[in-house]
Amino acid sequence: MKFNPPPNWPSPPEGFTPEPGWTPDPSLPAPPPGWQLWVEDDVALAGETTEASHHYKQARTAFWVGIAFFLAGAVSTIVTSNSTTGVYWYGGMIVGVLSLVRAFTAYRSARKEGAPSLSGVAKTVAIVGLVLVVGSGATAAAAFFGQETLTETTGSCWHIDSDESAVLVSCDDPHEYKVVSEVDDIEKCPADAYLEGDGGTFLCLQED
Incomplete structure (x- = not known):
């Protein structure tokens, strides 16, 4: 959902998105009858093109796909390191990174076409997701590159x-x-x- 300011209100500051529990200033005029302050993400607002909504939706989907693939690949690589069984799924991390880059590109396109910036909650979720990616990626890299070399020799x-x-x-x-x-x-x-x-x-x- 995204904020849809009424046309008879002053233009909100750039990037303004109400936080949960926000209520409008009582001094503001009443919105037009039937006006919805909150609309679905794929609904184009005033000054926003339908392409902006489309790119915004693409960005959101690509972000979650990227997070899922990267975390699955990182966990798989960590679990299967130093073992002759299992599959190194570091390819999943590569797919995840590519999807996250695609999400960032789509978000930038949406913003250029008039889409609002991320709300505070959405920003927090995005930051947490990226922190998980960086942390799991670093752990997976350490496990993969530091894995024990198995050779048929004395001590094996x-x-x-x-x-x-x-x-x-x-x-x-x-x-x-x-x-x-x-x-x-x-x-x-x-x-x-x-x-x-x-x-x-x-x-x-x-x-x-």
């Missing part, structure tokens, strides 16, 4: 899945075995548990 950890197959995992994840040495002869493994490595070598396992 292995999990036995439901198919009885050995899966290389982070040592912070649940696992049953750890590689204690890499040898060229099975007999050199201290226990009867090993994996075949590259180049004819063997990874000696120990329960961990």
Whole structure:
């Protein structure tokens, strides 16, 4: 909803939007009969084109789509970092950023075509959304770039899945075995548990 000042009132200051609980000054003349002080966002006001309303609606939709995609991508990237399972959905963050840029562009176009500026509540919501984006993005970036590199070597950890197959995992994840040495002869493994490595070598396992 947006504020629709009556034509017999003085023009409100640039960017003026009443806060919740606002009541008009009693000294102002009565609005014309049937006049609505609040109208839907897609209704064009005096001095505002229908294109302005269209761009304003585009901006609002693109903003929420951008927030949703970015947060989903950030949370997915944080959760799946340092794990061989899951999907890095950092593409969602890219889509989110592009959508937020589109929202900003559409909002600027709406303002140039006469749309009012954001109300205090809308500004607060937008700022909170952007703070969440920046915070989650920074956390996701730290998790992604700081993730542990998993290699099949001494010190690596292995999990036995439901198919009885050995899966290389982070040592912070649940696992049953750890590689204690890499040898060229099975007999050199201290226990009867090993994996075949590259180049004819063997990874000696120990329960961990």
